[in-house]
Amino acid sequence: MAARRTVKKLTAVEVLALLQELPDVDSGDSDEDSFVEESEFVPSDSSDEDIPVSMDTQPEQPVQSSLRTRKQTKRLIIVEEEDKVGKPSSVQGNSSKFKKGNHNVQDKDCRKRRCAGEKSSSSQKRKRTDQKFQKREEKVQKRKDTSKNSKTELCETAKDGTVWVRRKIEDFNSLQPTQPTQTSLSKGGPTEIARRKVTSRLQSFLCLFTISMFMTIRDCTEHKARKTNPDWSTSVYELMAFVAVLLFRGAAGRTGAMRDSWSKYFGIPEIMSTMSRDRYKELMRYLRFDIKDTRLERLQADKFAAISDIWGCFVQNCVQSYDPGNHITVDEQLFPTKVRCPFLQYIASKPDKFGIKFWIAADLNTKYMCNAIPYLGKDPNRDIGERLADNVVTRLMEPFLDRGRTVTMDNFFTSLSLANRLLQHNTTLLGTVNKIRREVPEQAKNTKEREEFSTQLFTSGSALLTIYAAKKKKNVCLLSTLHTKVEVEADLRQKPNVVTDYNYLKCGVDVLDQKLRAYTVRTGTRRWPVAVFYNILDIAASNAHVLYKACTGSKESRRKFQHKLAIELRNRHMQEVAQEKERKEALREMRRVSEGKTTTCQVQQSCKRNRSTEKCAICHKYTCRKCRKGSPFVCKNC
Known part of the structure; x- marks a missing residue:
């Protein structure tokens, strides 16, 4: 049986001695080429450690005798020695087999092995670099995937392509969207022109409904009356008394028909002393606000031509007489009437279903009508693609832009495009949004999975979209460019401050409409210009009350103000009537004497x-x- 080979451990000093005793190779190559590389390596941390050497399992013999001849094969493994500085110097031990024969064959074999080693090392380096690049690419791809997943979780795209970012209430407190700069913004009140004019109730009314407007109505009325009665005439003071009769009846609360105001049992003494019933009927019969001969030409460009001059002057006077405060409300008003009109509207949600619709901008604090536009149907002057609501709000707010104000509106007007347009003019927006709009995210329409009294926040640029679950399966969406901080009430309903602010700011036009209905001068008529004239008188009386209180500091109620205003309007006409009576009495006296x-x-x-x-x-x-x-x-x- 073959003897087992044993491994004997040698020290580094013994290994160096063995290397020195080895003879040189005849081919002249280095010592490293004369050894055959072996795959087994035994690392050593210090020079004193033992190095394993494979030897036969025979009794121990001197080491030198085992390496005397070149024919014997030796297998040595030389381990790296560390320098004193600490830098390792690697020396690998090789085992070589020397055979008899030509040395050129051995040289060729060594060179082949060396080239093969170099090729293997270069290929290994390439593999390592490729692996490094692959790992880096994998890390970058993982980061992109995680960022995409996080963005897709936080972002939501609407049908029209609007990207909404979901926010938490805590995160939104740190956001700072663009705020309107408070440039020369006042608390609101009469302008300097109005303050110089307004010294009495009559002057506050004439500041809005001027004498020139009364003269226009007089000329148009006489032009109509003289077609059938050439000797018929009227005066400005008589028209003012005619308006006073309407205000008297409005202050009395619209009790019964208009003809009952002169009756024995239900009559109003102020009306009976101001004007006779027959004269009132004559004025109402011939009352006109334009010249009918030229109306057809003007109707081609203006459907409101029958009273557009009077309406335009009145609205312009309202804009010039009052400077609104920080908050303005935009909404619609339906003046109830069933006259034959090409732009008569039917709105089922209103108390009076039929009427003429007006777009109104009102001051929140004083309920002053700042601007108004009648709805006449499709407007040919509006740009193609522009929403009706955007056009209406822009026209109403045009005199009040670039002053840092806030506009509050309902879901008919509110849109993201309108909010961005107003924000460019230093004006913020707050209003409810209809969930069927394409710019609203799909999360706003999901009502089944929402908890009651929960709040979600989305942002798109400077706009904040608040979704509040007021009831089960019912969401309320509000769009705001006003709020920079979102807070939730600590009660059962947990309303965010966006909802509470909207509930407070939305009531400007609605309260104004209630005030106008309480003491309206409206009576039955079959002509739509007369119905618009009634609405002008209602708004003029309400705005005059606001101007009078602001300029004089008075605190009287609107009903009392309207009654005293009617008295002041009829005073000049009553003086003319008294003078006429004196002349008639003098004539009778002269006839009696003679x-x-x-x-x-x-x-x-x-x-x-x-x-x-x-x-x-x-x-x-x-x-x-x-x-x-x-x-x-x-x-x-x-």
Whole structure:
């Protein structure tokens, strides 16, 4: 049996001694080439450690005798020795087999092995670099995937492509969207022009409904009346008394029909003393606000031509007389009427289903009507692709932009495009959003999985979208560019401050409409310009009350103000009526004095001793008809 080979451990000193005793190779190559590389390596941490050497299992013999001849094969493994500095110097031990024969064959074999080793080392380096690059690419891809997953979880895209980022209430407190700069923003009140004019109730009303407007109505009314009655005429003061009659009835609470205001049992004394019922009916019959002969030409460009001049002047005066505060409310008003009109509207949600619709912008604090636009149907002047709501809000807010104000509106007007447009003019927006809009994320429409009284927040640029579950399976969506901080109430309903602020700011136009309905001058009519005229008088009385209180500091109620305003409006007309009565009484007195007496004319300027029974009111001389002036009481000499 073959003897087992044993491994004997040698020290580093013994291994070096063995290497020194080895003979040189005849080929002249280095010692490293004369050894055959072996795959077994035994590392050593210090030079004193033992190195294993494979030897036969025979009794121990001297080491030198085992390496005397070149024919014997030796297998050595040389381990690295560390320098004193600490840098390792690697020396690998090789085992080589020397055979008899030509040395060139051995040289070729060594060179082949060396080239193969170099190729293997270069390929290994390439593999290592490729592996490093692959690991780096995998890490980058993982990071991209995680960021995409996190973004897809936080972001949501609407149908029109609007990207909404979901936020938490804690995260939103740190956000700071663009805020409107408070440039020359006042608390609101009458302008300097209005403050100089307003000294009484009548002046506050005439600041809005001016004398020039009364003169226009007078001219148009006379033009209509003289087509059938050439001698018919009226005056500005009589028209003011006509308006006073309407205000009296409005302050009385609209009790019964208009004709009952002159009745014996239900009549209003102020109305009965101001104007007779027949004269009121004449004025109402001939009342016009434009010249009908040129109306057809103007109707081609303006459906509101029958009263557009009066309406335009009134709205312009309202804008110039008052500077609104920080918050303005935009909403619609339906003036109830069933007249024959090309733009009559039907709104089922209103108390009065039929009427003429107006877009109104009102001040929140004082309920002052700042601006108004009638709805006339499709507007040919509106740009193609522009929403009706965006166009209406932009036109209403045009005089009040770039002042840092806030506009509150309902879901008919609110949109993200309108919010961005107003934000460019330093004006913020707050309003509810209809969930069917394409710009609203799908999460707002999901009501089944929402908990009651929960709140979700989304942001898109400077706009904040708040989704509040007010009830089960019912979400309320609000869009705001006003809020920079979101807080939730600590009660059962847990309302966010966006919802509470909207509930407080939305009531401007609604409260104004309630005030107008309480003491309206509206009566039955079949002509839509007269219905618009009634709405103008209601708004003018309400705005005049606001101006009068702001300029004089008065605290009287609107009903009392309207009653006293009607008294001041009719005063000048009552003076004219009193003077007319005095003239008639003087004429009757003269006829009574000269009754039964006939004598020649004492003036005799245009007659030849004519007979006369009447005297001059100034000189008291008998005067015939030829010697009188235009008045029957005065002679030509006086």
